[in-house]
Amino acid sequence: MQLIQGAKVAATVLEECQREIAELAKLGKKPGLAVVLVGDDPASRAYVRSKDKKCKDLGLHSVKHELPENTTQEELLALVAQLNADPSIHGILVQSPPPRHIDESAIVRAIDPRKDVDGFHPENVAKLTLEDPTGFVPCTPAGCIRLLQDAGVATDGAHVVVLGRSMIVGKPVALLLMAKNSNGGNATVTVAHSRTKNLAELTRTADILIAAIGRPLFVKADMVKEGAVVIDVGINRVEAPGTEKGYKIVGDVDFDAVAPKCRAITPVPGGVGPMTIALLMANTIKACRQLG
Numbered sequence: 001m002q003l004i005q006g007a008k009v010a011a012t013v014l015e016e017c018q019r020e021i022a023e024l025a026k027l028g029k030k031p032g033l034a035v036v037l038v039g040d041d042p043a044s045r046a047y048v049r050s051k052d053k054k055c056k057d058l059g060l061h062s063v064k065h066e067l068p069e070n071t072t073q074e075e076l077l078a079l080v081a082q083l084n085a086d087p088s089i090h091g092i093l094v095q096s097p098p099p100r101h102i103d104e105s106a107i108v109r110a111i112d113p114r115k116d117v118d119g120f121h122p123e124n125v126a127k128l129t130l131e132d133p134t135g136f137v138p139c140t141p142a143g144c145i146r147l148l149q150d151a152g153v154a155t156d157g158a159h160v161v162v163l164g165r166s167m168i169v170g171k172p173v174a175l176l177l178m179a180k181n182s183n184g185g186n187a188t189v190t191v192a193h194s195r196t197k198n199l200a201e202l203t204r205t206a207d208i209l210i211a212a213i214g215r216p217l218f219v220k221a222d223m224v225k226e227g228a229v230v231i232d233v234g235i236n237r238v239e240a241p242g243t244e245k246g247y248k249i250v251g252d253v254d255f256d257a258v259a260p261k262c263r264a265i266t267p268v269p270g271g272v273g274p275m276t277i278a279l280l281m282a283n284t285i286k287a288c289r290q291l292g
Protein backbone atom coordinates (compact mmCIF):
# COMPACT_ATOMS: atom_id res chain seq x y z
CA MET A 1 0.00 0.00 0.00
CA GLN A 2 1.26 3.42 -1.02
CA LEU A 3 0.51 6.33 1.29
CA ILE A 4 -0.14 9.42 -0.83
CA GLN A 5 1.44 12.15 1.23
CA GLY A 6 -0.50 15.26 0.35
CA ALA A 7 1.51 17.43 2.70
CA LYS A 8 4.70 16.56 0.75
CA VAL A 9 3.14 17.12 -2.66
CA ALA A 10 1.70 20.40 -1.39
CA ALA A 11 5.20 21.47 -0.37
CA THR A 12 6.35 20.81 -3.95
CA VAL A 13 3.46 22.88 -5.34
CA LEU A 14 4.38 25.68 -2.95
CA GLU A 15 8.01 25.55 -4.16
CA GLU A 16 6.73 26.00 -7.72
CA CYS A 17 4.68 28.93 -6.45
CA GLN A 18 7.72 30.44 -4.80
CA ARG A 19 9.64 30.40 -8.08
CA GLU A 20 6.75 32.09 -9.87
CA ILE A 21 6.46 34.70 -7.14
CA ALA A 22 10.17 35.49 -7.58
CA GLU A 23 9.65 35.87 -11.34
CA LEU A 24 6.68 38.18 -10.83
CA ALA A 25 8.68 40.21 -8.32
CA LYS A 26 11.19 40.98 -11.10
CA LEU A 27 8.28 42.53 -13.01
CA GLY A 28 7.33 44.53 -9.93
CA LYS A 29 4.26 42.38 -9.24
CA LYS A 30 3.14 40.76 -6.01
CA PRO A 31 0.11 38.43 -6.04
CA GLY A 32 -2.47 39.39 -3.42
CA LEU A 33 -5.19 37.25 -1.83
CA ALA A 34 -8.13 38.49 0.22
CA VAL A 35 -9.90 35.98 2.44
CA VAL A 36 -13.26 36.95 3.89
CA LEU A 37 -14.82 35.15 6.83
CA VAL A 38 -18.27 35.98 8.18
CA GLY A 39 -19.11 34.63 11.64
CA ASP A 40 -17.02 32.77 14.13
CA ASP A 41 -17.18 29.09 13.29
CA PRO A 42 -14.01 27.69 14.92
CA ALA A 43 -13.10 25.35 12.03
CA SER A 44 -13.49 28.19 9.51
CA ARG A 45 -11.38 30.49 11.65
CA ALA A 46 -8.61 27.91 11.90
CA TYR A 47 -8.70 27.40 8.16
CA VAL A 48 -8.61 31.13 7.37
CA ARG A 49 -5.70 31.65 9.76
CA SER A 50 -3.79 28.82 8.13
CA LYS A 51 -4.33 30.34 4.65
CA ASP A 52 -3.17 33.74 5.83
CA LYS A 53 -0.01 32.27 7.34
CA LYS A 54 0.79 30.18 4.22
CA CYS A 55 0.42 33.32 2.08
CA LYS A 56 2.75 35.35 4.22
CA ASP A 57 5.32 32.52 4.41
CA LEU A 58 5.37 32.45 0.62
CA GLY A 59 5.65 36.19 0.19
CA LEU A 60 2.16 36.68 -1.15
CA HIS A 61 0.23 39.78 -0.15
CA SER A 62 -2.53 38.57 2.15
CA VAL A 63 -5.49 40.41 3.62
CA LYS A 64 -7.87 38.83 6.09
CA HIS A 65 -11.36 40.25 6.67
CA GLU A 66 -13.07 38.74 9.70
CA LEU A 67 -16.62 40.07 9.84
CA PRO A 68 -19.15 39.54 12.64
CA GLU A 69 -21.97 36.99 12.35
CA ASN A 70 -24.57 39.77 11.96
CA THR A 71 -22.92 41.28 8.85
CA THR A 72 -25.61 42.07 6.27
CA GLN A 73 -25.73 40.94 2.67
CA GLU A 74 -25.27 44.59 1.59
CA GLU A 75 -22.18 45.02 3.75
CA LEU A 76 -20.63 41.85 2.36
CA LEU A 77 -21.45 42.89 -1.23
CA ALA A 78 -19.86 46.28 -0.53
CA LEU A 79 -16.65 44.58 0.67
CA VAL A 80 -16.58 42.34 -2.43
CA ALA A 81 -16.99 45.42 -4.65
CA GLN A 82 -14.14 47.12 -2.82
CA LEU A 83 -11.89 44.05 -3.29
CA ASN A 84 -12.89 43.76 -6.97
CA ALA A 85 -11.67 47.34 -7.45
CA ASP A 86 -8.47 46.94 -5.40
CA PRO A 87 -5.47 46.54 -7.77
CA SER A 88 -3.33 44.96 -5.01
CA ILE A 89 -5.84 42.06 -4.74
CA HIS A 90 -5.83 39.34 -7.42
CA GLY A 91 -7.72 36.62 -5.59
CA ILE A 92 -10.87 36.83 -3.48
CA LEU A 93 -12.14 33.97 -1.34
CA VAL A 94 -15.29 34.22 0.74
CA GLN A 95 -15.24 31.34 3.19
CA SER A 96 -18.11 28.89 2.70
CA PRO A 97 -20.64 28.42 4.17
CA PRO A 98 -21.66 31.95 5.23
CA PRO A 99 -24.33 32.49 7.92
CA ARG A 100 -27.86 31.53 6.85
CA HIS A 101 -29.08 35.09 6.26
CA ILE A 102 -26.49 35.54 3.49
CA ASP A 103 -27.31 34.49 -0.09
CA GLU A 104 -24.07 32.72 -0.97
CA SER A 105 -24.83 32.44 -4.67
CA ALA A 106 -25.33 36.23 -4.92
CA ILE A 107 -21.99 36.80 -3.21
CA VAL A 108 -20.17 34.39 -5.52
CA ARG A 109 -21.71 36.08 -8.58
CA ALA A 110 -20.57 39.47 -7.30
CA ILE A 111 -16.91 38.42 -7.27
CA ASP A 112 -14.99 39.47 -10.39
CA PRO A 113 -14.58 36.10 -12.19
CA ARG A 114 -10.97 37.06 -12.95
CA LYS A 115 -10.37 37.15 -9.17
CA ASP A 116 -12.48 34.09 -8.33
CA VAL A 117 -9.63 31.83 -7.18
CA ASP A 118 -12.15 29.36 -5.67
CA GLY A 119 -13.55 28.76 -9.15
CA PHE A 120 -17.14 29.00 -7.89
CA HIS A 121 -18.37 31.83 -10.16
CA PRO A 122 -20.71 30.66 -12.98
CA GLU A 123 -18.21 31.92 -15.58
CA ASN A 124 -15.50 29.68 -14.14
CA VAL A 125 -17.89 26.75 -13.77
CA ALA A 126 -18.67 27.19 -17.48
CA LYS A 127 -14.98 27.38 -18.37
CA LEU A 128 -14.31 24.15 -16.47
CA THR A 129 -17.11 22.44 -18.39
CA LEU A 130 -15.75 23.86 -21.65
CA GLU A 131 -12.17 22.86 -20.74
CA ASP A 132 -11.09 26.47 -21.18
CA PRO A 133 -7.69 26.81 -19.47
CA THR A 134 -8.17 30.52 -18.67
CA GLY A 135 -10.71 29.65 -15.96
CA PHE A 136 -10.08 28.84 -12.32
CA VAL A 137 -10.43 25.24 -11.26
CA PRO A 138 -11.71 24.80 -7.69
CA CYS A 139 -8.75 24.14 -5.40
CA THR A 140 -9.78 20.86 -3.78
CA PRO A 141 -10.65 19.06 -7.05
CA ALA A 142 -7.45 20.37 -8.64
CA GLY A 143 -5.57 19.05 -5.60
CA CYS A 144 -7.12 15.59 -5.97
CA ILE A 145 -6.05 15.37 -9.62
CA ARG A 146 -2.54 16.53 -8.81
CA LEU A 147 -2.27 13.87 -6.08
CA LEU A 148 -3.27 11.12 -8.53
CA GLN A 149 -0.71 12.35 -11.05
CA ASP A 150 2.01 12.63 -8.48
CA ALA A 151 1.31 9.10 -7.21
CA GLY A 152 1.61 7.79 -10.78
CA VAL A 153 -2.05 6.75 -10.97
CA ALA A 154 -3.26 6.87 -14.56
CA THR A 155 -6.87 7.97 -15.00
CA ASP A 156 -7.08 7.09 -18.71
CA GLY A 157 -9.87 4.53 -19.08
CA ALA A 158 -10.09 4.00 -15.32
CA HIS A 159 -13.46 3.72 -13.64
CA VAL A 160 -13.66 6.47 -11.05
CA VAL A 161 -16.50 6.61 -8.57
CA VAL A 162 -16.99 10.06 -7.05
CA LEU A 163 -18.93 9.92 -3.80
CA GLY A 164 -20.67 13.30 -3.46
CA ARG A 165 -22.13 15.83 -5.90
CA SER A 166 -21.32 19.18 -4.29
CA MET A 167 -20.47 22.28 -6.30
CA ILE A 168 -17.19 22.49 -4.37
CA VAL A 169 -15.86 18.97 -4.90
CA GLY A 170 -18.06 16.26 -6.43
CA LYS A 171 -19.20 17.99 -9.62
CA PRO A 172 -15.95 19.75 -10.52
CA VAL A 173 -13.76 16.71 -9.79
CA ALA A 174 -16.03 14.61 -12.01
CA LEU A 175 -15.61 17.17 -14.82
CA LEU A 176 -11.82 17.15 -14.46
CA LEU A 177 -11.72 13.34 -14.51
CA MET A 178 -13.80 13.12 -17.68
CA ALA A 179 -11.97 15.95 -19.49
CA LYS A 180 -10.33 15.12 -22.81
CA ASN A 181 -6.73 14.87 -21.66
CA SER A 182 -4.35 12.36 -20.14
CA ASN A 183 -3.43 14.63 -17.23
CA GLY A 184 -6.01 13.36 -14.80
CA GLY A 185 -8.74 13.09 -17.44
CA ASN A 186 -10.06 10.44 -19.85
CA ALA A 187 -11.66 8.52 -17.00
CA THR A 188 -15.04 6.82 -16.95
CA VAL A 189 -16.81 8.60 -14.15
CA THR A 190 -19.75 7.59 -12.00
CA VAL A 191 -21.06 10.16 -9.52
CA ALA A 192 -22.79 8.59 -6.52
CA HIS A 193 -24.61 10.36 -3.69
CA SER A 194 -27.03 9.93 -0.80
CA ARG A 195 -29.81 8.65 -3.10
CA THR A 196 -27.67 6.12 -4.96
CA LYS A 197 -28.97 2.54 -4.72
CA ASN A 198 -26.67 -0.38 -3.93
CA LEU A 199 -23.86 2.02 -3.10
CA ALA A 200 -21.35 -0.54 -1.82
CA GLU A 201 -21.85 -2.68 -4.91
CA LEU A 202 -21.09 0.35 -7.08
CA THR A 203 -18.09 1.64 -5.14
CA ARG A 204 -16.58 -1.87 -5.26
CA THR A 205 -16.33 -1.46 -9.05
CA ALA A 206 -14.14 1.65 -8.70
CA ASP A 207 -10.50 1.59 -9.76
CA ILE A 208 -10.29 5.01 -8.11
CA LEU A 209 -12.67 6.12 -5.36
CA ILE A 210 -13.02 9.79 -4.43
CA ALA A 211 -14.84 10.25 -1.14
CA ALA A 212 -16.38 13.72 -0.73
CA ILE A 213 -19.62 13.28 1.18
CA GLY A 214 -18.75 14.91 4.48
CA ARG A 215 -19.62 11.94 6.68
CA PRO A 216 -16.93 10.79 9.07
CA LEU A 217 -15.53 7.29 8.36
CA PHE A 218 -18.39 6.50 5.93
CA VAL A 219 -16.34 4.37 3.51
CA LYS A 220 -15.71 0.92 4.99
CA ALA A 221 -13.53 -1.95 3.77
CA ASP A 222 -16.44 -3.82 2.11
CA MET A 223 -17.04 -0.79 -0.16
CA VAL A 224 -13.59 -0.88 -1.72
CA LYS A 225 -12.10 -3.20 -4.35
CA GLU A 226 -8.76 -4.86 -3.66
CA GLY A 227 -6.05 -2.74 -5.31
CA ALA A 228 -8.16 0.42 -5.60
CA VAL A 229 -6.82 3.95 -5.20
CA VAL A 230 -8.72 5.99 -2.58
CA ILE A 231 -8.70 9.78 -2.30
CA ASP A 232 -10.30 10.99 0.93
CA VAL A 233 -11.57 14.57 0.66
CA GLY A 234 -13.38 14.54 4.01
CA ILE A 235 -12.41 16.95 6.76
CA ASN A 236 -14.64 16.06 9.72
CA ARG A 237 -14.15 17.29 13.25
CA VAL A 238 -15.14 14.57 15.69
CA GLU A 239 -15.00 14.58 19.46
CA ALA A 240 -11.90 13.00 20.95
CA PRO A 241 -12.17 13.06 24.73
CA GLY A 242 -8.88 13.16 26.55
CA THR A 243 -6.96 14.83 23.72
CA GLU A 244 -5.51 18.30 24.13
CA LYS A 245 -8.02 19.98 21.79
CA GLY A 246 -10.93 17.68 22.63
CA TYR A 247 -11.49 16.88 18.95
CA LYS A 248 -9.69 15.31 16.03
CA ILE A 249 -9.96 15.51 12.25
CA VAL A 250 -11.05 12.36 10.40
CA GLY A 251 -11.85 11.78 6.76
CA ASP A 252 -14.84 10.24 4.98
CA VAL A 253 -12.91 6.97 4.80
CA ASP A 254 -12.33 4.50 7.63
CA PHE A 255 -8.61 4.61 6.91
CA ASP A 256 -7.47 1.79 9.22
CA ALA A 257 -9.96 -0.66 7.75
CA VAL A 258 -9.65 0.43 4.11
CA ALA A 259 -5.91 1.11 3.71
CA PRO A 260 -4.78 -2.55 3.73
CA LYS A 261 -6.90 -3.22 0.61
CA CYS A 262 -5.61 -0.25 -1.35
CA ARG A 263 -2.96 0.21 -3.96
CA ALA A 264 -2.71 3.81 -2.73
CA ILE A 265 -4.66 6.00 -0.31
CA THR A 266 -4.52 9.54 1.09
CA PRO A 267 -4.48 10.11 4.86
CA VAL A 268 -6.49 12.73 6.78
CA PRO A 269 -5.02 15.03 7.92
CA GLY A 270 -2.04 15.45 5.60
CA GLY A 271 -3.79 14.38 2.39
CA VAL A 272 -6.09 16.51 0.26
CA GLY A 273 -6.36 19.40 2.80
CA PRO A 274 -2.85 20.80 2.37
CA MET A 275 -3.25 20.49 -1.41
CA THR A 276 -6.33 22.72 -1.31
CA ILE A 277 -4.33 25.51 0.27
CA ALA A 278 -1.37 25.06 -2.10
CA LEU A 279 -3.64 25.18 -5.17
CA LEU A 280 -5.27 28.33 -3.79
CA MET A 281 -1.85 29.98 -3.81
CA ALA A 282 -1.27 28.70 -7.36
CA ASN A 283 -4.64 30.11 -8.48
CA THR A 284 -3.81 33.48 -6.92
CA ILE A 285 -0.55 33.60 -8.88
CA LYS A 286 -2.43 32.68 -12.07
CA ALA A 287 -4.94 35.48 -11.38
CA CYS A 288 -2.09 37.95 -10.91
CA ARG A 289 -0.55 36.91 -14.24
CA GLN A 290 -3.84 37.02 -16.13
CA LEU A 291 -4.89 40.37 -14.70
CA GLY A 292 -1.58 41.73 -15.99
Ligand SMILES: Nc1nc(=O)c2c([nH]1)NC[C@@H]1CN(c3ccc(C(=O)N[C@@H](CCC(=O)O)C(=O)O)cc3)C=[N+]21
Binds near residue numbers: 096249
Ligand atom coordinates in the same frame (compact mmCIF):
# COMPACT_ATOMS: atom_id res chain seq x y z
N1 LIG B 1 -14.69 29.54 -0.25
C1 LIG B 1 -14.17 28.45 0.31
N2 LIG B 1 -13.12 27.83 -0.27
C2 LIG B 1 -12.58 26.71 0.30
O1 LIG B 1 -11.62 26.14 -0.25
C3 LIG B 1 -13.13 26.22 1.53
C4 LIG B 1 -14.21 26.92 2.08
N3 LIG B 1 -14.72 28.00 1.45
N4 LIG B 1 -14.78 26.50 3.23
C5 LIG B 1 -14.25 25.40 4.00
C6 LIG B 1 -13.55 24.39 3.14
C7 LIG B 1 -12.62 23.50 3.93
N5 LIG B 1 -11.31 23.73 3.39
C8 LIG B 1 -10.13 23.16 3.91
C9 LIG B 1 -8.90 23.31 3.28
C10 LIG B 1 -7.74 22.80 3.83
C11 LIG B 1 -7.77 22.11 5.02
C12 LIG B 1 -6.50 21.57 5.57
O2 LIG B 1 -5.42 21.95 5.18
N6 LIG B 1 -6.54 20.65 6.53
C13 LIG B 1 -5.34 20.06 7.11
C14 LIG B 1 -5.33 20.11 8.61
C15 LIG B 1 -6.65 20.14 9.31
C16 LIG B 1 -6.51 20.35 10.81
O3 LIG B 1 -5.67 19.66 11.41
O4 LIG B 1 -7.23 21.22 11.34
C17 LIG B 1 -5.18 18.63 6.64
O5 LIG B 1 -6.15 18.06 6.11
O6 LIG B 1 -4.09 18.09 6.79
C18 LIG B 1 -8.96 21.94 5.67
C19 LIG B 1 -10.13 22.45 5.12
C20 LIG B 1 -11.39 24.68 2.39
N7 LIG B 1 -12.64 25.09 2.21
